[in-house]
Every structure is written in C-alpha cells, then in structure tokens.
Amino acid sequence: MNAARRAPARDGAPTDTAPTVAFDFAHRLLALSAWVRRQRWLQGLYRLFPQRARDGVSSILAYRASRRARFVRTPAWSRPIPPLAAAAAAAPVVGGGAGVNILGYLRGQFGLAESARMYARALIGAGYPVALFDVSIAIPHGVDDRSVDAHIGEGTPHPTSIVFVNPDYLQPALEHIGAERLRGKRLIACWFWELQDIPHDWLESIELVDEIMVASEFVKEAFERVTDKPVFRVPLPLSPVPDSGLQRSDFGLPEDAFVFLCSFDFNSWVDRKNPFAVIEAFRRAFPDGGDNVRLMVKTSNAHRHPDKFLRLLTASAQDPRIVVRDEVIDRAHVCALQRCADVYVSLHRAEGFGLGLAECMAMGKPIIGTAWSGNLDFMDADNSCLVGYRLVPVGEGEYPHPQGAHWAEADVDEAAAHMRKLAGSPQFARELGARAKRDIEQRLSPALAASLLAQRLDAPAAAMRGAHAGGAQP
Incomplete structure (x- = not known):
C-alpha cells in the first residue's frame, strides 16, 4: 500500500517495507467495514449492533491504519528540538500599555490554538503586558504544545481579555475560566470561520462578548453581516519557528524528486480542505508516471474520521508517487517538512485564513492555492499561483453550514498546469517564492500585528463602539 511505502533507500536511509503488509491489512479491513455499510441487504443486520459499537470498530480499524501511516523514525528524530524562544526574539516596538489576558487552548496542537500563541508571542516580543490562561476543556485534538508554558498562569489581571474559543465551545469555555476571572473585563472573542454566512446557532455566543477580532477581511465581512458589535481585523503574526533539522531522508522523501506538499487536520473537515482535488491535479499534471515528482499528503487525526481516511487512502493508492502520512508531530518537525518540500498546495474550498499557505510563503516556497476566502489577504497573482474556481453549494455533511451556503x-x-510549470521552471519557482517571502514579511510581521492590536486594546471600549457606529475601522 503506497500510503505506507517509503521511497527506495538513499545514502543508507532505512526503508519501511516491513509494516506495509500490516498496514495493507488494516486498510482492507477499513474498506470491508465501509463496504458493509453500503450494502442495503446487510444494513438491517448492521443496525442491530449499537451505534457506539459500530463507531468503535471503525475507529479501531482507522487507528491501526493511521499508526501504519506514521513516519518511520530515523535516528535524527530523537535529536533535541531547539526551544521556540531561541527563534522568536523580537525587539520591543510597543511597550507599556493597559495589558491583555489571552484565554485559549494554549497547549493545543491545531490552528486556533496556534493562532492564540502567535498573537501572544507577538505581544510579548513587543513588550506589551500579557497574561495567559489555558482553557483545558475536553476537545478532540492533541494538547501537547508546551512552547508558551513559561507564560501560562491562573490570573487575569488586565482590563481586557481575548478568548480564542469558537462560538460552539464558548459557553463551556467561559464556565471553565470562571466568572471571577471575567468579571468587569472587556471581552473580545477571536473567531475563525470559513464561509460567507455565519451559522444561526453562533448568534447567541455573539451576545456574550463585547467585540470580535478576526484575522482576515473574509471573516470580518461575514461577522459584520450578522452583528452591529465592533469587528476588527489583526493579521496573524508569523514569528520564526524552530526547525528540527530533519531532512528528506527522515521523511521518506527522495533527494532528487520535486516534492509537492499538502497538509491538513481531519478535524478541520476533509471536504473543506479538499485534498482529493490536489491528488487529482497531481495525477493530471504528471500522467506519465515519471519518478522525479512526489506528492506528500500530511494529515493528522485520521483515526477520528475512518470513512474519510479510507477515501483518502483509496485515492492515493492509484499512484505510487503519492505518500500519505498521518500523525501529530512537533511543530519544529512540521517546519522541517515544509522546508523539505518544493511547493505547497492547497485547493481548499474555503479558508478563514490559510496558515499553512502563509507559513510556507514565509519560507520562500512557491504556493498553489484556491483564489477564494481568507488567504487572499496575503496571496495575489504576483506572489502565488492562484487557482480559479466556481462557487458551488456546500453539500450535506461536508461542513456545518447555514442553508444556502x-x-x-x-x-x-x-x-x-501550475504544478507542471513550477516543476519544469526552477527559476520561476525561485522568483515566485522570493516574492512570497518578501510580501509575508511585510503583511504578517509580528511587529505590525502587535502594534495594531495594542492600539485597539489601549483604546477605551466606548470609543471603539463609537468608531464602529461611524463606520471607521482600525
């Protein structure tokens, strides 16, 4: 099964042919489970089993397949990872100020949690007073990021709090934080959303906050359609991230191939991330089966979504040059994998921001991405390979969407066509990557984000409401 198959050994790098048979067996069991659920004549018998038991069997099978899709560990994986602080030093550009409490999943290993840490690092690096409080409620994600532990505490001493918890989890999060920590504070919610229309059941949560902070114009416009409360944008600040130093051989990638990278978390809705379009584009771009190109599809949390995982494995199995790896790995290893790729591809159907795209652009990587939604804040025809699109209805079960979205x-x-051009024109790829890096450094700098956010935080809440009513935006 190619999703577990590693490229032939180079320079003494180990191979992982041993687990292939076991992985293929787990994949076949997953396929059998899905086949049973599709057979009408078996559905009656299948439904006799409790739903919890059915889900449990699928999850166990998917978990086994996911384990076989993990990266094979070379000795380099055991090297110590450089601390984040060593790569995140920044000269103070703000200093002083009223201060802010940042409340969120500060140890989470997913996008919203990383966003909270990014804003926190930008403010800390700028010398702005910050207190961090970890919202440790149960969520279906890894929670093992310890990069800001030195700043996490139990207090909320500052007059304004920003909560990085989306509306569907806001009420339990506020209960976890506690009324005493929230009393008398100006409460700002930092929210991400991927469609033009905000779900109706989010409207109650809007009433619980004073203002809404977003990272892109796309999300800003969506919230402004449903509330008169102040909505303001602060671009995500991209600080340098430590690189673990892993090389292509450590990821099972050949040194001489042109590598495309696509990555996503299964918890972020597979149909929204749309890796199947990337797989199809890769196969159309290089139909001759040449061995000088690779597509790495890096995922996480596949075992929580067995049917979608099976669909991905089946799609990738059609081409041995496509490699699927499913695992939550340290942020420094993610950085190394991004460095090892030649091009990052995202044919998403919608993005609230597009962090993976921005991160790779900051490295000087050429990018291929859908020309729609939040990523257009930093992607344009001069710094990226934008892909045209048509708007289509969101399908049932593909995403939690309002009617008509x-x-x-x-x-x-x-x-x-973009894939072929980048693989065949190294000079064009380098120039595109250089422009991407230049633009990201300007548009998503920590100093810019810290300055914009500090100005907003230090302005009285009443002034912000008045500015919003008059149409002014920071």
Whole structure:
C-alpha cells in the first residue's frame, strides 16, 4: 500500500517495507467495514449492533491504519528540538500599555490554538503586558504544545481579555475560566470561520462578548453581516519557528524528486480542505508516471474520521508517487517538512485564513492555492499561483453550514498546469517564492500585528463602539 511505502533507500536511509503488509491489512479491513455499510441487504443486520459499537470498530480499524501511516523514525528524530524562544526574539516596538489576558487552548496542537500563541508571542516580543490562561476543556485534538508554558498562569489581571474559543465551545469555555476571572473585563472573542454566512446557532455566543477580532477581511465581512458589535481585523503574526533539522531522508522523501506538499487536520473537515482535488491535479499534471515528482499528503487525526481516511487512502493508492502520512508531530518537525518540500498546495474550498499557505510563503516556497476566502489577504497573482474556481453549494455533511451556503470548487486542470510549470521552471519557482517571502514579511510581521492590536486594546471600549457606529475601522 503506497500510503505506507517509503521511497527506495538513499545514502543508507532505512526503508519501511516491513509494516506495509500490516498496514495493507488494516486498510482492507477499513474498506470491508465501509463496504458493509453500503450494502442495503446487510444494513438491517448492521443496525442491530449499537451505534457506539459500530463507531468503535471503525475507529479501531482507522487507528491501526493511521499508526501504519506514521513516519518511520530515523535516528535524527530523537535529536533535541531547539526551544521556540531561541527563534522568536523580537525587539520591543510597543511597550507599556493597559495589558491583555489571552484565554485559549494554549497547549493545543491545531490552528486556533496556534493562532492564540502567535498573537501572544507577538505581544510579548513587543513588550506589551500579557497574561495567559489555558482553557483545558475536553476537545478532540492533541494538547501537547508546551512552547508558551513559561507564560501560562491562573490570573487575569488586565482590563481586557481575548478568548480564542469558537462560538460552539464558548459557553463551556467561559464556565471553565470562571466568572471571577471575567468579571468587569472587556471581552473580545477571536473567531475563525470559513464561509460567507455565519451559522444561526453562533448568534447567541455573539451576545456574550463585547467585540470580535478576526484575522482576515473574509471573516470580518461575514461577522459584520450578522452583528452591529465592533469587528476588527489583526493579521496573524508569523514569528520564526524552530526547525528540527530533519531532512528528506527522515521523511521518506527522495533527494532528487520535486516534492509537492499538502497538509491538513481531519478535524478541520476533509471536504473543506479538499485534498482529493490536489491528488487529482497531481495525477493530471504528471500522467506519465515519471519518478522525479512526489506528492506528500500530511494529515493528522485520521483515526477520528475512518470513512474519510479510507477515501483518502483509496485515492492515493492509484499512484505510487503519492505518500500519505498521518500523525501529530512537533511543530519544529512540521517546519522541517515544509522546508523539505518544493511547493505547497492547497485547493481548499474555503479558508478563514490559510496558515499553512502563509507559513510556507514565509519560507520562500512557491504556493498553489484556491483564489477564494481568507488567504487572499496575503496571496495575489504576483506572489502565488492562484487557482480559479466556481462557487458551488456546500453539500450535506461536508461542513456545518447555514442553508444556502456556497464555497469554492477549484479548477483542477488549472492547478495541474501550475504544478507542471513550477516543476519544469526552477527559476520561476525561485522568483515566485522570493516574492512570497518578501510580501509575508511585510503583511504578517509580528511587529505590525502587535502594534495594531495594542492600539485597539489601549483604546477605551466606548470609543471603539463609537468608531464602529461611524463606520471607521482600525
């Protein structure tokens, strides 16, 4: 099964042919489970089993397949990872100020949690007073990021709090934080959303906060359609991230191939991330089966979504040059994997921001991405390979969407053409990556984000409400 198969050994790098048979067996069991659920004549018998038992069997099978899709550990994986602080030093550009409490999943290993840490690091690096409180409620994500532990405490001493918890979890999060920590504070929610329309059941949560902070114009416009409360944008600040130093051989990638990278978390809705379009574009771009290109599909939490995982494995199995790896790995290893790739590809149907795209652009990597939603805050025709699209209805079960919601369906043939051009034109790829790096350094700098956010935090809440009513935006 190619999702577990590693490229032939180079320079003494180990191979992982041993687990292939076991992985293929787990994959076959997953396929059998899905096949049973599709057979009408078996559905009656299948339903006799409790739903919890059915889900448990699927999860166990998916977990086994996911374990077989992990990266094979070379000795380099055991090297100490450099601390984040060593790569995140910044000269103070703000200093002083009223201060802010940042409340969120500060140890979470997913996008919203990383966003909270990014804003916190930008403010700390700028010398702005910050207190961090970890919201440790039960969520279906890894919670083993310890990079800001030195700043986490139990107090909320500052007059304003920003909570990084989306509306569907806001009420339990506020209960966890406690009324005493929230009393008398100006409460700002930092929220991400991926569609033009905000779900109706989020409206109650809007009433619990004073203001809404977003990272992109796309999300800002969505919230402004449903509330008169102040909505303001502060771009995500991209600080340098430590690189673990892993090389292509440590990720099972050949040194001489042109590597495309696609990555996503299964918890972030597979149909929204749309890796199947990336796989199809890759196959159309290089139909001759040449061995000088690779597509790495890096995922996490596949075992929580067995049917979607099976669909991904089945799609990737059609081409041995496509490698699936599913695992939550340290942020420094993610950085190393991004460095090892030649091009990052995202044919998403919708993005609230597009962190993976921005991170790779900051490294000087050429990017292929859908020309729609939050990523257009930092992607344009000069610094990226934008892919055209048509708006289509969001399908049932594809995403928690309001009735009538639409999102983008990327043009796969156009994406394939971009892949061919980048793989065949190294000079063009380098120049595109250089422009991307330059623009990200300007548009998503920690100093810019810290300055904008500090100005907002230090302005009286009443002034912000008046500015919003008059149409002014920071």
